[in-house]
Amino acid sequence: MTDERRKxxxxxxxxRKEALILATLELVAENGVRGATxxxxxxxxxxxxxxxxxxxxxxxxxxxAAYEHHMTAMTDQTFAPAAGVDGTALAxxxxxxxxxxxxxxVDPRSIALWASFLNKVQQxxxxxxxxxxxxxxxxxxxxxxxxxxxxxxxxxxxxxRLRQLAIACNAVxxxxxxxxxxxxxxxxxxxxxxxxxxxxxxxxxxxxEQEAEKT
Amino acid sequence: MTDERRKxxxxxxxxRKEALILATLELVAENGVRGATxxxxxxxxxxxxxxxxxxxxxxxxxxxAAYEHHMTAMTDQTFAPAAGVDGTALAxxxxxxxxxxxxxxVDPRSIALWASFLNKVQQxxxxxxxxxxxxxxxxxxxxxxxxxxxxxxxxxxxxxRLRQLAIACNAVxxxxxxxxxxxxxxxxxxxxxxxxxxxxxxxxxxxxEQEAEKT
DNA sequence: CGAGTAATTATGCAAGTGTATAATTTCTCC
DNA sequence: GGAGAAATTATACACTTGCATAATTACTCG
Numbered sequence: 001m002t003d004e005r006r007k008x009x010x011x012x013x014x015x016r017k018e019a020l021i022l023a024t025l026e027l028v029a030e031n032g033v034r035g036a037t038x039x040x041x042x043x044x045x046x047x048x049x050x051x052x053x054x055x056x057x058x059x060x061x062x063x064x065a066a067y068e069h070h071m072t073a074m075t076d077q078t079f080a081p082a083a084g085v086d087g088t089a090l091a092x093x094x095x096x097x098x099x100x101x102x103x104x105x106v107d108p109r110s111i112a113l114w115a116s117f118l119n120k121v122q123q124x125x126x127x128x129x130x131x132x133x134x135x136x137x138x139x140x141x142x143x144x145x146x147x148x149x150x151x152x153x154x155x156x157x158x159x160x161r162l163r164q165l166a167i168a169c170n171a172v173x174x175x176x177x178x179x180x181x182x183x184x185x186x187x188x189x190x191x192x193x194x195x196x197x198x199x200x201x202x203x204x205x206x207x208x209e210q211e212a213e214k215t
Numbered sequence: 216m217t218d219e220r221r222k223x224x225x226x227x228x229x230x231r232k233e234a235l236i237l238a239t240l241e242l243v244a245e246n247g248v249r250g251a252t253x254x255x256x257x258x259x260x261x262x263x264x265x266x267x268x269x270x271x272x273x274x275x276x277x278x279x280a281a282y283e284h285h286m287t288a289m290t291d292q293t294f295a296p297a298a299g300v301d302g303t304a305l306a307x308x309x310x311x312x313x314x315x316x317x318x319x320x321v322d323p324r325s326i327a328l329w330a331s332f333l334n335k336v337q338q339x340x341x342x343x344x345x346x347x348x349x350x351x352x353x354x355x356x357x358x359x360x361x362x363x364x365x366x367x368x369x370x371x372x373x374x375x376r377l378r379q380l381a382i383a384c385n386a387v388x389x390x391x392x393x394x395x396x397x398x399x400x401x402x403x404x405x406x407x408x409x410x411x412x413x414x415x416x417x418x419x420x421x422x423x424e425q426e427a428e429k430t
Numbered sequence: 431c432g433a434g435t436a437a438t439t440a441t442g443c444a445a446g447t448g449t450a451t452a453a454t455t456t457c458t459c460c
Numbered sequence: 461g462g463a464g465a466a467a468t469t470a471t472a473c474a475c476t477t478g479c480a481t482a483a484t485t486a487c488t489c490g
Contacts, residue, residue, distance in 0.1 A: 008456075010466080010467055054467070115334065175393070187382075437484105449472105459463095
C-alpha cells in the first residue's frame with residue numbers, strides 16, 4: 001500500500017521549477033513583485049521555503065524566470081492562431097487581431113502581471129532585454145502581416161509608411177488589450193475584437209470584416 | 216540673525232502634506248507601492264518618519280492621497296489644452312489628441328506610476344472608484360469631442376457608433392501613450408502625436424491634419 | 431518675553447523579509 | 461533490502477517594515 005504519511009514527494013527538477021514559477025506568477029499578479037514573498041510562493045506551491053533556494057539561487061532569479069515564462073506564454077497565445085491560418089495574408093492579419101483581443105490574452109491577470117513586472121523590467125537589464133525583444137518581435141510580426149496584406153490588395157506601402165501603420169495598429173491593439181483587462185466588465189464578449197478589426201481596417205484601408213465573416 | 220542650528224522648521228499642514236505626497240509619488244514610480252517605504256518617503260521629503268503618521272493615519276492613507284493627486288494632475292494636463300481652444304470642435308479634438316501624446320503626459324514616470332498603482336487600484340474600493348471615474352470621464356470627454364466634430368462635418372453618428380469610435384480612439388491614444396512611456400527612445404519627438412492624429416482621423420473619417428497645420 | 435501648544439524628532443517594538451545552514455526524508459541502484 | 465545521494469524540510473539570523481509612544485523643539489499669542 002502507498003504510505004499516506006510520507007512527508008513529501010520528490011519531483012523532477014522541471015516539474016518543481018514549473019510549479020514554483022506558476023505559484024510566483026499567481027502571487028505577483030495578486031500582490032506585485034515585492035508582495036510575492038518567498039514564504040507565500042512556497043505555500044502556494046505546497047513546499048517549504050527552503051526548496052526555492054534549492055532550485056533558484058535567489059528570489060531575483062525566480063522572478064526573472066517567471067517573467068520569461070509569462071512573456072513566452074503570451075506571445076505563444078498571440079501568434080499561434082495567426083500562424084495556424086494558411087490562407088491569405090489578410091486572413092492571417094485578421095486572426096492575429098482576433099487572438100490579441102480575446103481571452104486568454106485579454107485577461108485581468110495578464111494586465112496585472114504586466115504592470116507588476118514593469119518596475120523590475122525598467123531596472124533589470126536582463127528583463128529589459130526580454131521586454132524589448134518581445135515588443136519588437138510583436139510589432140515586426142504585425143508590420144509583416146500588414147505589408148503582405150497591402151501587397152495582396154495591390155497597394156504596397158513604403159517602409160516609413162509601414163512603420164507608422166504598424167505602430168498605430170499595435171497601439172490600438174495594446175490599448176484595447178489594456179482596457180479590456182483593466183475593466184473586464186466594461187465590454188461585451190467579442191466587442192473588443194470587433195472594434196479592433198474595424199480600427200485596423202480603418203487605419204490600413206484593408207477590409208478585415210469580410211475576412212472575419214468567412215469563419 | 217537667523218539661527219542656522221535649528222533642528223527643523225515648522226511648515227503649514229498643506230505644504231507638508233504636498234511634500235510628503237510628492238516624495239511618495241517619486242518612490243512609488245521608482246520602486247512600486249511596497250517599495251515606497253515610510254522611511255524612504257520621509258528621507259526623500261527631508262523629515263523623520265514619525266511625521267508621516269502625524270499627517271496621515273497610515274501608509275495606506277498616504278498612498279491613496281498620492282494616487283488621487285497623480286490622477287488629478289494627469290487629467291488636468293490632458294484636458295487643459297483642449298479646454299483652452301475655443302475654435303471648432305475639430306480643433307479641440309486635435310488639441311486633445313496632441314496633449315495626450317506629448318510630454319508631460321507621455322512620460323516614463325507616468326507609466327511607472329500607473330503600473331505601480333494598478334494592483335492597489337484593483338483591490339482598494341476607494342482607489343478603484345477613482346480609477347473608474349477618471350477613465351469614464353476621459354472617454355466621455357473624447358466621445359463628446361468626436362460627436363461634436365462629426366456633427367460639425369455634417370455627418371452625425373448614432374450613439375452605438377459613437378461609443379465604438381470613442382473606445383477605438385481612446386485605445387489608440389492609450390496604446391501610444393503606453394508605448395511612448397515604456398520605450399521613450401523608440402519614437403522621435405512629435406511622432407506619437409502625428410501617428411495619433413492620423414489614426415484618429417482614419418477611424419473617425421475626420422481630417423485632423425489640416426487642423427494641426429493651422430497652429 | 432515667556433508659557434502653552436502643536437509640529438517634529440527620537441526611540442522602541444513586534445511582525446515579516448530574504449537568505450544561509452543543518453537536519454531529515456525519499457528514492458535509486460546494486 | 462539497505463547504503464548513498466539528492467530532494468526536501470526545519471531552524472536560525474540579520475535586516476527591514478509599519479506603527480506606536482515618549483521626548484524635544486519651534487512657533488504663537490497674551
